[in-house]
Amino acid sequence: MDLTLRVWRQAGPEVPGHFETHEMRDVSPDMSFLELFDTLNERLIAEGREPVAFDHDCREGICGSCSMMINGRPHGPERGTATCQLHLRKLPDGATITVEPWRAAGFPIIRDLVVDRSAFDRIIEAGGYITAPTGSAPDANEILIPKEVADAAMDAAACIGCGACVAACPNGAAQLFTAAKYAHLSLLPQGQPERWTRVVRMVREMERWFGSCTNHGECEAACPKEISIDFIALLNRDYVKAQLRNRALAGQRG
Amino acid sequence: MGTVDLDPKVPPGPLAEKWDHHRFSVKLVNPANRRRFTVIVVGSGLAGASAAATLGELGYRVELVTFHDSPRRAHSIAAQGGINAAKNYRNDGDSIQRLFYDTIKGGDYRSREANVYRLAQVSVEIIDQCVAQGVPFAREYGGLLDNRSFGGAQVSRTFYARGQTGQQLLLGAYQALARQITAGTVRLWNRTEMLDLVVHDGRAVGIIARDLVTGELRRFSGHAVVLATGGYGNVFFLSTNAKASNATAVWRAHRRGALFANPCFTQIHPTCIPASDEFQSKLTLMSESLRNDGRIWVPARIGDDRPPHEIPDDERDYFLERRYPAFGNLVPRDVASRAAKREVDAGRGVGPLRNGVYLDFSEAIARLGRSVIEERYGNLFQMYERITGEDPYTVPMRIYPAVHYTMGGLWVDYNLMSTVPGLYVLGEANFSDHGANRLGASALMQGLADGYFVLPATISDWLAPLLGEPTVPIDDPVFTATETAVSERIHRLLSVQGRRSVDHFHRELGRVLWDNCGMERSAESLDKALGEIPALREEFWADVRVLGGEEHFNQSLEKAGRVADFLEFAELLVRDARHREESCGGHFRVEYQTPDGEALRNDAEFAYVAAWEWAGEGAEPVLHREPLVFEAVQPTQRSYK
Numbered sequence A: 001m002d003l004t005l006r007v008w009r010q011a012g013p014e015v016p017g018h019f020e021t022h023e024m025r026d027v028s029p030d031m032s033f034l035e036l037f038d039t040l041n042e043r044l045i046a047e048g049r050e051p052v053a054f055d056h057d058c059r060e061g062i063c064g065s066c067s068m069m070i071n072g073r074p075h076g077p078e079r080g081t082a083t084c085q086l087h088l089r090k091l092p093d094g095a096t097i098t099v100e101p102w103r104a105a106g107f108p109i110i111r112d113l114v115v116d117r118s119a120f121d122r123i124i125e126a127g128g129y130i131t132a133p134t135g136s137a138p139d140a141n142e143i144l145i146p147k148e149v150a151d152a153a154m155d156a157a158a159c160i161g162c163g164a165c166v167a168a169c170p171n172g173a174a175q176l177f178t179a180a181k182y183a184h185l186s187l188l189p190q191g192q193p194e195r196w197t198r199v200v201r202m203v204r205e206m207e208r209w210f211g212s213c214t215n216h217g218e219c220e221a222a223c224p225k226e227i228s229i230d231f232i233a234l235l236n237r238d239y240v241k242a243q244l245r246n247r248a249l250a251g252q253r254g
Numbered sequence B: 001m002g003t004v005d006l007d008p009k010v011p012p013g014p015l016a017e018k019w020d021h022h023r024f025s026v027k028l029v030n031p032a033n034r035r036r037f038t039v040i041v042v043g044s045g046l047a048g049a050s051a052a053a054t055l056g057e058l059g060y061r062v063e064l065v066t067f068h069d070s071p072r073r074a075h076s077i078a079a080q081g082g083i084n085a086a087k088n089y090r091n092d093g094d095s096i097q098r099l100f101y102d103t104i105k106g107g108d109y110r111s112r113e114a115n116v117y118r119l120a121q122v123s124v125e126i127i128d129q130c131v132a133q134g135v136p137f138a139r140e141y142g143g144l145l146d147n148r149s150f151g152g153a154q155v156s157r158t159f160y161a162r163g164q165t166g167q168q169l170l171l172g173a174y175q176a177l178a179r180q181i182t183a184g185t186v187r188l189w190n191r192t193e194m195l196d197l198v199v200h201d202g203r204a205v206g207i208i209a210r211d212l213v214t215g216e217l218r219r220f221s222g223h224a225v226v227l228a229t230g231g232y233g234n235v236f237f238l239s240t241n242a243k244a245s246n247a248t249a250v251w252r253a254h255r256r257g258a259l260f261a262n263p264c265f266t267q268i269h270p271t272c273i274p275a276s277d278e279f280q281s282k283l284t285l286m287s288e289s290l291r292n293d294g295r296i297w298v299p300a301r302i303g304d305d306r307p308p309h310e311i312p313d314d315e316r317d318y319f320l321e322r323r324y325p326a327f328g329n330l331v332p333r334d335v336a337s338r339a340a341k342r343e344v345d346a347g348r349g350v351g352p353l354r355n356g357v358y359l360d361f362s363e364a365i366a367r368l369g370r371s372v373i374e375e376r377y378g379n380l381f382q383m384y385e386r387i388t389g390e391d392p393y394t395v396p397m398r399i400y401p402a403v404h405y406t407m408g409g410l411w412v413d414y415n416l417m418s419t420v421p422g423l424y425v426l427g428e429a430n431f432s433d434h435g436a437n438r439l440g441a442s443a444l445m446q447g448l449a450d451g452y453f454v455l456p457a458t459i460s461d462w463l464a465p466l467l468g469e470p471t472v473p474i475d476d477p478v479f480t481a482t483e484t485a486v487s488e489r490i491h492r493l494l495s496v497q498g499r500r501s502v503d504h505f506h507r508e509l510g511r512v513l514w515d516n517c518g519m520e521r522s523a524e525s526l527d528k529a530l531g532e533i534p535a536l537r538e539e540f541w542a543d544v545r546v547l548g549g550e551e552h553f554n555q556s557l558e559k560a561g562r563v564a565d566f567l568e569f570a571e572l573l574v575r576d577a578r579h580r581e582e583s584c585g586g587h588f589r590v591e592y593q594t595p596d597g598e599a600l601r602n603d604a605e606f607a608y609v610a611a612w613e614w615a616g617e618g619a620e621p622v623l624h625r626e627p628l629v630f631e632a633v634q635p636t637q638r639s640y641k
């Protein structure tokens, strides 16, 4: 099949970027989207031009590295699919495909299609964990967790931290990412003791880096793991509750 | 040479008491003094993240270096099937002794008893630790943990989180790490790649690393260096490993004095999706857990081109069930892989390129219902469908073996210290526990055992006597000299300005290795590879084209350095395979097989760990041997019939 690629090129964070057009003739429909970029890069190298920088690693939809905006949609047209799992057979022959990096204030561009997503790590560092120093754990089966609860926590924990939700959001909000991590931990019995401080810390950190959520719902549609927007409701509800609760506690202490 | 100390430092006493005894006898560092020690940890996979988090919790100062943009993206994230532990929650006869025995036997009697026994002991605590962190392992309706059985085991001791066990375990470790970053005990250096080890007075004192965003070289100085940098499977180019996994850290450490053990012990995984064309950039694993419910078969008749559902049962050959009635589809990986290769080589392969065998779920779906299968393997089926465009609920999967895991690695003693004092090696990067073949679900166990429990207990023995000694200043000549060597090499890579891309050489190297040192090896094929690799390396340095500069984000340059190291390392791998004139586990020399085609070990001559010493550019590496002594288990011919 034939494709026309319009690819965003940008040499660094401070320099202006531009689109570059490449005709990809006679490519195999069984190729993955990243293999299309491998092929393009081999060609660029042969022509003495610098290859396109893009993040990728596992190429099986689990590490969350790949991050291409394909025709205006994070990870492209196929639902529940990361860029690396998209195969050319899912694209119309002869199409023009525009590929850009994630665009969000919270994710500054490093080069070409590579952005800096460290802000996600900062949100986890702020409170996205359960305090359980090594060695201090009780026997694993002492904590009974109903299957439905474990399953719901796992649904949230499936987030790969790719940032598609932020890229899809008109406000560049990171609610879905934060909510997924928050829900994973806060649905579980082990996560209860820190629940109310966790929610406040994570949300405050999130707000330092990202825009605010106005319930567009684009994030859920873009998520390669199809994480439900319902988790955002849990996050928001807990955040409000926590502020009341923490205020009451502070009042008692005072 | 000859000064190498290959003492495994196995503690005295009965096997079951060694670890306890050892923990009692090591020197300790007082809690208040721990912050006076700096430990450099390279790698944020299961091994590195768990080690860094735990050392931080203990109060040490940790510098954590990873080339990934976030610790959570390390290759461990991709592990699917599960993690073993001798919990015996199923009451099916499991025990520490049995996990130990299975691991030694599965490794074809090429691992160190004391290490393996400790691994089995510690396995139990790992699950407790992970549950406490919030790892959402699969549960039963009563709320208790669920288990499954996994290749090579007759008990159900594998814990899992859907098909994303590695992801969930890594997130657990990463979150513990995040807590320590906030606490200020761990400093994170992401997108930073270690390019050399700094050795001073025979001790590991630091590393040189490159900031992958700015290109700047950085010097890190510490009281100890811990490598948890993963395996070297990508030396074959096509493998199930993440694209960036590489051997640079261990190879550079090897060149600075760390012995490399059993590099030829590589594992070929039986259940991967066969390659579809020449653009294939990596191979995808279909978790081994699928073998619990899927049946493997090929058409009995050569050249039978009918679609699978048109082939009646009596014209199918369920070759694993036929040849290994006791274990059937659950034989260990090496056995299953070779059996599949034999069928494909005999012309019974399936699929457009005739390069696979069927893994069929129709019977399991009929017996258990589609929803049970979906619950167990839903995401794997989906993954398969995306890649091949075929629906495994209705058409049998096609699978074929692919390079997956590397049992070899830097040699370490019982404390996980390499032959360079102060340099520790954890996880897949070391050689320690899996012998010549690793059992399914045991790599995650080993990585976390090393990081959560073993290293934190043994490292104090090294650090305690160093109390009060400052780290070597980063302006010391030894740092300057090492950094100069690194930057000269970068300049060399950029200045070749040849005609061929880095990937071209990597693919070529992979082809040489797969053809000559893959699932089957012979003296002849290995000699051939030993001729081809140095020639390819020379061609690389004469004709590679690395564009762009060094002072910015440059992925070609990153790859070039890694492939240059693979081109050196590959030769050692092949040399090791050539010298080991026996078959064992994943190392199958065609000259050494039983009449029915199974691996034929030679315990009289090869019951040792082959530990290779770097002897300088162009010189032949020197072989050292650590004899393997079996006291608890008597080596026998493995049989899964």
Ligand SMILES: Cc1cc2nc3c(=O)[nH]c(=O)nc-3n(C[C@H](O)[C@H](O)[C@H](O)COP(=O)(O)OP(=O)(O)OC[C@H]3O[C@@H](n4cnc5c(N)ncnc54)[C@H](O)[C@@H]3O)c2cc1C
Residues within 6 Å of the ligand: B042, B043, B044, B045, B046, B047, B048, B065, B066, B067, B068, B071, B074, B075, B076, B077, B078, B079, B080, B081, B082, B083, B165, B166, B192, B193, B194, B195, B228, B229, B230, B231, B240, B241, B242, B245, B246, B248, B249, B285, B404, B405, B426, B427, B428, B429, B440, B441, B442, B443, B444, B445, B447
């Ligand atoms: C597809 C797949 C599925 C698997 N499934 C299972 C399973 O179900 N059960 C099981 O037990 N095992 C499984 N394994 C094996 C297991 O996942 C790995 O052996 C294990 O995760 C390795 O962990 P690690 O911490 O040693 O290394 P890795 O996770 O590979 O981490 C290496 C780390 O080192 C860093 N690094 C490397 N070199 C450098 C350098 N030079 N400078 C800076 N940083 C560096 C990387 O950034 C990374 O953080 C699977 C493997 C694959 C490929």
Ligand code: FES
Residues within 6 Å of the ligand: A055, A056, A057, A058, A059, A060, A061, A062, A063, A064, A065, A066, A082, A083, A084, A085, A160
């Ligand atoms: S490359 Fe890992 S998710 Fe796409």
